[in-house]
Amino acid sequence: MNKNKIATVTSIAVAGSLILSLLPTISTNQTFAQAKNPTVLSLRIQIYFDERLFPVSDKVGTSQGKSLPLVVNGQLTCGAILVNGATVKIYIDRSDGHTVVIRNEITNGMGSYTFNDPGLDPGIYTIKADFAGNSECEPSSATRTLTVTVTG
Numbered sequence: 001m002n003k004n005k006i007a008t009v010t011s012i013a014v015a016g017s018l019i020l021s022l023l024p025t026i027s028t029n030q031t032f033a034q035a036k037n038p039t040v041l042s043l044r045i046q047i048y049f050d051e052r053l054f055p056v057s058d059k060v061g062t063s064q065g066k067s068l069p070l071v072v073n074g075q076l077t078c079g080a081i082l083v084n085g086a087t088v089k090i091y092i093d094r095s096d097g098h099t100v101v102i103r104n105e106i107t108n109g110m111g112s113y114t115f116n117d118p119g120l121d122p123g124i125y126t127i128k129a130d131f132a133g134n135s136e137c138e139p140s141s142a143t144r145t146l147t148v149t150v151t152g
Helices: 002-025
Strands: 039-041 044-049 052-055 059-062 068-078 087-094 099-106 112-120 123-131 140-150
Touching: 039 123, 039 140, 068 087, 068 123, 068 140, 087 112, 099 112, 112 123
Parallel strands: 059 140
Antiparallel strands: 039 068, 044 052, 044 068, 068 112, 087 099, 087 123, 123 140
């Protein structure tokens, strides 16, 4: 009876060794994507008037024949950390579908970007800031609509 127990234990041990020796050679070729951090991209529009900057909501007036100097700026955070050296693409599209500006701006050490536009003529504009994302941060974008009207 002891010989049967030894033979059974030996068989189990050999079978276990074969399984363990096969495990390192089995590959699933799977790669696991690392979760990206959420991003927040802000977009602020300001105008120059009388050599000062003023925030703009969604409508602003300008004199006949004058364009409106404008500053587009904002900030990019990734997982609540300010992002330095990221490319933010700025689009300014007129309501007739004509793209007025496409510009790449690089965020600074404070995660900020700034674009100075020499001026917009009267019309309706969609202003968009877009961050394409990277290996650590999700993509993000922000959009504002601005109506420039003639006053006076």
